[in-house]
Amino acid sequence: MSDQPVPPAAPPSAPETPAPARSEGHGHGGGGGGGRRPEGGHSSGPRREGGGPGGPGGGPGGPRRGGKRQYFRKKKVCRFCVDHVDFIDYKKVDMLQPFVQERGKILPRRMTGTCSRHQRWLGEAIKRARNIALLPFATEL
Amino acid sequence: MDERVYDLIFICRPATPEDEVNKIVTTLEHSVAEHGGKIEKMERWGTRRLAYRVAKHREGFFVYMVVKSTQGDLIKELERRLKVSDPVIKYQTIRLDEELKRQQKLSKHRERRASRRPRKQAPGAPPAPAPPQPQQVPAAAAE
Numbered sequence: 001m002s003d004q005p006v007p008p009a010a011p012p013s014a015p016e017t018p019a020p021a022r023s024e025g026h027g028h029g030g031g032g033g034g035g036r037r038p039e040g041g042h043s044s045g046p047r048r049e050g051g052g053p054g055g056p057g058g059g060p061g062g063p064r065r066g067g068k069r070q071y072f073r074k075k076k077v078c079r080f081c082v083d084h085v086d087f088i089d090y091k092k093v094d095m096l097q098p099f100v101q102e103r104g105k106i107l108p109r110r111m112t113g114t115c116s117r118h119q120r121w122l123g124e125a126i127k128r129a130r131n132i133a134l135l136p137f138a139t140e141l
Numbered sequence: 142m143d144e145r146v147y148d149l150i151f152i153c154r155p156a157t158p159e160d161e162v163n164k165i166v167t168t169l170e171h172s173v174a175e176h177g178g179k180i181e182k183m184e185r186w187g188t189r190r191l192a193y194r195v196a197k198h199r200e201g202f203f204v205y206m207v208v209k210s211t212q213g214d215l216i217k218e219l220e221r222r223l224k225v226s227d228p229v230i231k232y233q234t235i236r237l238d239e240e241l242k243r244q245q246k247l248s249k250h251r252e253r254r255a256s257r258r259p260r261k262q263a264p265g266a267p268p269a270p271a272p273p274q275p276q277q278v279p280a281a282a283a284e
Contacts, residue, residue: 084248084251086243086244086247086248086251087240087241087243087244090235091148091150091205104192128233128235130192131233132150132152132231132233133152133191133192133193133195133201133231134192135192136192136193137192137193139193
């Protein structure tokens with residue numbers, strides 16, 4: 001960031017050749033990138049992730065240099081696929097609990113990373129567990 | 142009709158004496174036997190906290206059983222009995238045989254794939270050359 005103000009100031013301070021040379025080198029790289037990147041960030045940011053752009057706005061310099069992806073997020077893997085689960089038992093409440101919010105809502109796939117097939121089975125299992133009072137429909141407090 | 146597998150859970154009032162629960166279980170056993178079914182498994186989970194209030198109770202005595210039957214009427218009869226018995230506050234029957242079948246199919250499929258995978262990995266080549274190898278291996282083993 002300190003480089004950016006320097007280039008405009010560089011022409012008047014021409015005599016100091018060594019310093020401007022360095023700052024120009026950095027300044028062009030940063031300035032050019034800075035010009036393009038915010039555009040990309042603003043156009044793609046809001047579409048991909050609603051709340052994202054505000055926070056990482058300052059930070060993404062690093063991830064942007066690395067590649068196209070702005071907000072690097074670890075890819076979530078379906079826990080059931082990892083464990084090779086072929087059948088989700090509705091009686092094992094401990095297994096279902098992590099996929100249910102405190103108040104009893106089923107967590108969406110985008111939160112848990114469950115694959116579609118297992119999410120389908122999971123939903124079924126949770127609903128069965130609810131019917132027999134193993135899991136709440138909604139907590140009454 | 143094929144044999145079907147059912148999960149049957151019922152919840153009794155927490156204050157129910159043990160005898161009462163036993164009585165219900167024996168009547169269920171009787172009607173299962175009458176219809177030519179079989180009780181595969183019977184578990185008493187004991188008194189558990191309910192996730193929500195049922196008949197003004199926050200706890201219940203859970204009994205779980207797996208029933209095998211070829212007659213759907215059996216389930217009708219079991220549910221009718223549970224419905225009329227006073228200490229039972231909730232019950233649920235779930236037909237599971239199709240899911241178990243699916244589970245078996247999937248695990249079998251996985252096993253088969255797992256046994257095939259190491260052969261594929263070894264040559265690191267397209268799948269075409271892989272099949273002949275396994276054929277040779279058993280032949281060599283047989284010899």
